[in-house]
Amino acid sequence: MDGRRCDATVVIPARNAAGGIDAQLAALADQRFDGTWEVVVADNGSTDGTGTAALRWTGVLPGLRVVREERPGVNFARNAGARAARGRILAFCDADDEATPSWLGELVAACANADIAGGYLDPTVLNSARMQGSRPANPPDRLPLIMGWLPYATGACMAIRADVFEQLGGFDVTYTGGGGDDVEFCLRAQLAGHTVAFACNAVVHYRLREGLRQIARQQFGYGRADARLLRDFRVHGLTVNTTREAVREWFALIVGATALRDPDRAGLWMCEAAWRIGRLRGSLEQRVWCP
Numbered sequence: 001m002d003g004r005r006c007d008a009t010v011v012i013p014a015r016n017a018a019g020g021i022d023a024q025l026a027a028l029a030d031q032r033f034d035g036t037w038e039v040v041v042a043d044n045g046s047t048d049g050t051g052t053a054a055l056r057w058t059g060v061l062p063g064l065r066v067v068r069e070e071r072p073g074v075n076f077a078r079n080a081g082a083r084a085a086r087g088r089i090l091a092f093c094d095a096d097d098e099a100t101p102s103w104l105g106e107l108v109a110a111c112a113n114a115d116i117a118g119g120y121l122d123p124t125v126l127n128s129a130r131m132q133g134s135r136p137a138n139p140p141d142r143l144p145l146i147m148g149w150l151p152y153a154t155g156a157c158m159a160i161r162a163d164v165f166e167q168l169g170g171f172d173v174t175y176t177g178g179g180g181d182d183v184e185f186c187l188r189a190q191l192a193g194h195t196v197a198f199a200c201n202a203v204v205h206y207r208l209r210e211g212l213r214q215i216a217r218q219q220f221g222y223g224r225a226d227a228r229l230l231r232d233f234r235v236h237g238l239t240v241n242t243t244r245e246a247v248r249e250w251f252a253l254i255v256g257a258t259a260l261r262d263p264d265r266a267g268l269w270m271c272e273a274a275w276r277i278g279r280l281r282g283s284l285e286q287r288v289w290c291p
Contacts, residue, residue: 006063007035008108008159009087013077015044017095018053020207025057027098027205033105038063041095042081045070050095075171075181078155082165091159098126098205099157106202107159115164115194116186118143118153119202126207134215134267135208143198146229149238151196152186157204160185164194177282178221180229187233212267216274223278227290234288246291250276 010028014021021041028039039061041054051066058064069080082090089111093099103119110117120140123132138144143151153159155171168189175181186196209215230240241249253272259265283290 006037006087008033008037008089008091008104009081009085009162010037010039010091010093010104011042011078011081011085012039012054012093012095013042013044013074013081014046014050014054014095015072015074015077016046016048016050018046018048018050021050021053021095022057023098024093024095025054025061027100028104029057029060030101031099031104032101033108035105035108036062037104038065038086040064040081040084041066042077042084043068044074044077045072071173073173073176074155075173075175079170079173082162082170085162088162089159090162090165092155092157093204094156096207097121097156098207100203100205103157103202103204106199107157110197110199110202111159111161113195114197115161116153116189116196117159117199117202118151118186118196119157119199119204121154121157121206122203123206123208125205130264130267131208131210133264134212135219135271136268141198141200143196146183146187147226147238147240150187150190151198152183153196155182156206157202158182159199159202164189168192168194175225175228177224177228178218180222180225183225183229184232187229187236187238191233191236212270215267216270219271219274220278220281223275223280224282224285226279227282227286227288230290231286231288240290243289243291 043051067084069077107117259269279290
């Protein structure tokens with residue numbers, strides 16, 4: 001594009017994703033978007049040839065480039081991709097998911113009236129029924145709320161006006177525990193007066209983690225992130241449940257441990273247990289009480 005600005009840049013952070021990134025790039029090649037756009041793959045120190053795999057799509061995807069970011073962490077990669085972007089809108093997705101054909105157009109359209117837009121993560125296409133039942137799904141008719149407070153868009157399916165992204169300094173690279181980074185950005189943006197909208201037709205087919213251990217590790221990270229978010233935003237009004245409520249919920253979880261004998265219910269139980277343990281770990285790390 002000879003250095004000229006385009007309407008949108010799709011930024012894909014990727015680490016050791018050579019075995020799965022083709023499906024996402026193929027999905028992006030099917031986008032029905034009439035504007036000018038480009039794709040930037042932010043290779044986050046991969047050792048499996050992720051960058052080379054992505055570059056095979058040169059000539060198929062508009063303005064495809066690969067940038068290298070050696071510092072480990074999805075936020076370092078996202079920020080590196082954003083720095084290389086020429087789009088007025090930055091659309092973020094993950095390497096292991098698959099965007100539906102209207103995804104980019106719907107996100108860009110939503111950003112005409114909002115500074116940040118988030119779509120819907122649909123888990124039904126790429127995952128078995130058992131895996132779908134292993135964790136709560138995002139609501140299909142609105143953005144999720146963090147602890148019942150403010151809405152946020154998820155990093156696997158979100159768009160941000162480039163000038164707003166630059167003004168806010170990008171994603172906070174100190175969020176390194178495997179969660180909370182997209183939430184933190186959206187909260188910081190709203191507290192600065194920016195708007196967040198839901199683009200209901202901007203759908204990504206979302207790939208869940210495989211296996212209970214991976215699911216539990218992800219949820220543990222989300223729990224730790226809750227404590228960090230509470231530390232950073234409680235002065236602005238973010239609150240958590242009371243100790244009494246938490247004790248009741250822990251008791252119900254322990255009583256419900258019989259779910260581990262049922263393969264169809266074990267995943268959801270593991271999710272909640274790992275998330276709650278993560279909150280306790282985060283409470284110790286952040287010196288807050290996030291039960």
